[in-house]
Amino acid sequence: MRRAPIPFGGFGLLLVNGHPVIHGLLKIPRVRRPVAEFYLPASGQGRRPVRLGESVSVDLEFGPEFLMHVFFAEATGEGYRVRLVGGTGGLSRVIPAKVYENVRASRVVLEILAEVGEGAGEISLSEPLRRWVRGAGPAYQALEALVLALDCDWRMLPGGEVWVGKEQWPRYERVVKVARASPQSGRYTFPLEPELLPGTLLMGQYRGMEGVLGRVEQVIHRIGEEPYTEVLCS
Structure with a gap:
């Protein structure tokens, strides 16, 4: 049975140690580690929202919570730009x-x-x-x-x-509604799907047709005014 579409908030859709992300991306490959680049607003009294070398939680609304390591952080005109890698960085x-x-x-x-x-x-x-x-x-x-x-x-x-x-390729439980498709390259874009992870078989609807999009090799969640998910399928 299909579930109803997930409603999303705007600002605060994704949090890094409780700090809202202004915009950025979270890339989850099937092989190796997740990586991310986020822009965070400046916290009060000039304090940095996160510090270089620390472990942080990345909490995507309606999705899993990620443990990640800060390997780059710098102040920008709008706050802070940070780059993260999955795990402790070890x-x-x-x-x-x-x-x-x-x-x-x-x-x-x-x-x-x-x-x-x-x-x-x-x-x-x-x-x-x-x-x-x-x-x-x-x-x-x-x-x-x-x-x-x-x-x-x-x-x-x-x-x-x-x-x-060994990969088992279980079927992802939802059928996504594809907004943009490039079947030859296996690239698809659709509204944010926070629960989707690589290593699954993905079904989708596109131009009135429903079928298998492929095996998910990489998931990219893009956060901003209009958040969305991209996948690369094989």
Whole structure:
């Protein structure tokens, strides 16, 4: 059964640590980490709404709450511009090389996450590794090298946990009403759909027709006077 369209407010539709976003975008890829760029109003008495290096909550109305890390912040004429990355920011940290012998692949993943202070979600890796050499460098590269070698996928979930496994592509529960479509490139735009996440199969209505748009590879929520969602489907 289809649900009624979601009504949205205007200013305050998306909050960063309780501070309303003037405009910006939240990009959620199927693989790797969510990223965002937001413009926030100046807070009272010249205080910064968020600080460089801190963890913040990004709360999209009617959608999931994201745990994100501030890796850029600067004052602008209208307030503050901030850039965020999913989780604690730990996956950008450099880790040393390490050699593993006769271990399960899940252990390698869990050790990477523990070393950089990121949370683990479902890690569906039971494969034994006779020998694995973890390269030195950013933690996300070490994670990605292992996952690609095992023909799996990984992404960071809204709450900051890292998921690793095989995609199942469950069907998204709503049928979206497409405003703009580019079927050849798999790009579609429609009214804001805050619950939509990548890794799902999306249905849509366009020009009186209803059908499968594709498998969602990336979701972008654009916040402003007229908020909307863009997707890239395969």
